Amino acid sequence: MDSAGDRKAVGARFIAPAPLRMDIFLQQLINGLVLGSVYALVALGYTMVYGILELINFAHGEITMIGAMVSLAVISALVGTGVDMPGVLIALTGVLTAVPVCMALGYGIERVAYRPLRHAPRLAPLITAIGVSIVLQNGAMLIWGRQYIPFPPILPTGAHDIGGATISDVQIFIVMLSMSLMAALMLLVQKTKLGRAMRATAQSPQVASLMGVNVNNVISATFMLGSALAAVAGVMVSAYYGLAHYYMGFLLGLKAFSAAVLGGIGNLAGAMLGGLLLGVIESLGAGYIGDLTGGFLGSHYQDVFAFFVLILVLVFRPSGLLGERVVDRA
Amino acid sequence: MSLLELKQFAVSYGGIKAVKGVDLQIERGELVCLIGANGAGKSTLLKALCGLLPVAHGSVLYDGKAITHQPAHLIARCGLALVPEGRGIFGRMSVGENLDMGGYSRTDRAGIKNDLERVFALFPRLAERCKQQAGTLSGGEQQMLAMGRALMSQPRLLLLDEPSMGLAPLMVEKIFTTIRAIAQEGVTILLVEQNAKRALEISQRGYVMESGTIALTDAAEKLLTNAQVRHAYLGE
Numbered sequence A: 001m002d003s004a005g006d007r008k009a010v011g012a013r014f015i016a017p018a019p020l021r022m023d024i025f026l027q028q029l030i031n032g033l034v035l036g037s038v039y040a041l042v043a044l045g046y047t048m049v050y051g052i053l054e055l056i057n058f059a060h061g062e063i064t065m066i067g068a069m070v071s072l073a074v075i076s077a078l079v080g081t082g083v084d085m086p087g088v089l090i091a092l093t094g095v096l097t098a099v100p101v102c103m104a105l106g107y108g109i110e111r112v113a114y115r116p117l118r119h120a121p122r123l124a125p126l127i128t129a130i131g132v133s134i135v136l137q138n139g140a141m142l143i144w145g146r147q148y149i150p151f152p153p154i155l156p157t158g159a160h161d162i163g164g165a166t167i168s169d170v171q172i173f174i175v176m177l178s179m180s181l182m183a184a185l186m187l188l189v190q191k192t193k194l195g196r197a198m199r200a201t202a203q204s205p206q207v208a209s210l211m212g213v214n215v216n217n218v219i220s221a222t223f224m225l226g227s228a229l230a231a232v233a234g235v236m237v238s239a240y241y242g243l244a245h246y247y248m249g250f251l252l253g254l255k256a257f258s259a260a261v262l263g264g265i266g267n268l269a270g271a272m273l274g275g276l277l278l279g280v281i282e283s284l285g286a287g288y289i290g291d292l293t294g295g296f297l298g299s300h301y302q303d304v305f306a307f308f309v310l311i312l313v314l315v316f317r318p319s320g321l322l323g324e325r326v327v328d329r330a
Numbered sequence B: 001m002s003l004l005e006l007k008q009f010a011v012s013y014g015g016i017k018a019v020k021g022v023d024l025q026i027e028r029g030e031l032v033c034l035i036g037a038n039g040a041g042k043s044t045l046l047k048a049l050c051g052l053l054p055v056a057h058g059s060v061l062y063d064g065k066a067i068t069h070q071p072a073h074l075i076a077r078c079g080l081a082l083v084p085e086g087r088g089i090f091g092r093m094s095v096g097e098n099l100d101m102g103g104y105s106r107t108d109r110a111g112i113k114n115d116l117e118r119v120f121a122l123f124p125r126l127a128e129r130c131k132q133q134a135g136t137l138s139g140g141e142q143q144m145l146a147m148g149r150a151l152m153s154q155p156r157l158l159l160l161d162e163p164s165m166g167l168a169p170l171m172v173e174k175i176f177t178t179i180r181a182i183a184q185e186g187v188t189i190l191l192v193e194q195n196a197k198r199a200l201e202i203s204q205r206g207y208v209m210e211s212g213t214i215a216l217t218d219a220a221e222k223l224l225t226n227a228q229v230r231h232a233y234l235g236e
């Protein structure tokens, strides 16, 4: 233990870290952006609800889980019947089933768990949110069991080489779909009547109602939009990792929440930026944490980065990167 | 039949009664003002009338229909528009979008376009600043925007809560002139004001509110010469 040779060997690892390889760096960046675009979709749901109700919907992560579970049930059933459908179409059928189910769920959660508490102290809906999470997790466990559910190998397995790194068809599809969904959401919020009503309600529900806006409907629509995005994100995550699990919504939800806070909660562009950044930070962090700590911490510490980022943001810039208001409550 | 009729109208905050059984009527085409000291209950009355606060007792008849316990968005859709105290503009939206919000419940595109022209004619400043963020406007411009936005809903009854508050004298004059112009176009107006003198000068009738009740009501010119009113509200 005390021999000079041992110390030298340990020292060498500190002094001469592996040189930065561009292809590995690029690969981590690609993986991070893919993951980050999924985080962004989920983060949008947190931020939209917060923007309007100043409520953190902690059940939102579970909606991604339900989205994954429902779509996997449909996909597995379709694969089981042996129908002659292209894999992408089967997956799409899964998504198109999960989206309305999750929208209904989001609508129901708001009606049952949050609306009756609209004028209650802020802690009350936070507690019901945790209650709803527990109910959804346990409900999913009862229906689908405690085991990991595999995503059937129906998706294209093609991959492409970019500067020594690979990007798979699934990764390309995930990024393109999330970008299109985010663009569609921005259009909706900026250009449509519903979007204007949402922004007006976020600024002042009372004045919005004086304009003839049915604030309750706007709130329901907000929950349903966020849940639709979460459903898609849930399917993406399970397709990406090749599995789903009744507990998967917890960590995904917390990370997406961290992404929303990083971007500035309540700010849509912030949620997208925060999601992408968090994905990249996590991926690069996991890739290089071994080198940076001389092998003391390994890439299984990947999940730590989201919370590290969350703490840093809350300490140094509580309003987030693009936020104006300080999150001083909830 | 009056356009608006409040009967024994009462509003409370928790257990505290802020408006205690008010009777008030407004005929079609009238410009009526409601004056009273700070804290008399004027804003509370307007808010409850529009459905922003629950009505504790009494009733609101609008155009002969009871709208007493209707939600705010449905009351707004009947043609009742409140320009709230403090203006309540959407600061993170453009001036144009604020005006669009005023026409939110309407579907007649041609009519909306027409009313937008009317608002721009009334407040040319708003046309110049159409693309600007509303939060960056001056206080007077924000008041114009709030009034223009209310007009975009094609109101039959316009409720104005202290429109001249916090404005420079020149802007106050502009606001009062505009209120009179809007009234002359046939919009019925209930004007709540701290500036009792100017309010009474442009109104046909007035109500004087004191700690939640109507202390006095009369034709505006009579109130202007009433010794009690002159002493308490006109500072003479």
Ligand SMILES: Nc1ncnc2c1ncn2[C@@H]1O[C@H](COP(=O)(O)OP(=O)(O)O)[C@@H](O)[C@H]1O
Pocket: B013, B016, B018, B036, B037, B038, B039, B040, B041, B042, B043, B044, B045
């Ligand atoms: N949100 C509130 N909660 C409790 N009391 C209030 C609230 N708003 C106003 N009040 C009280 O109600 C009374 C009437 O207030 P208000 O209607 O604002 O008067 P005015 O508009 O005539 O100045 C005042 O005594 C005020 O303190």
Ligand SMILES: [Mg+2]
Pocket: B042, B043, B044, B085, B162
């Ligand atoms: Mg007031």
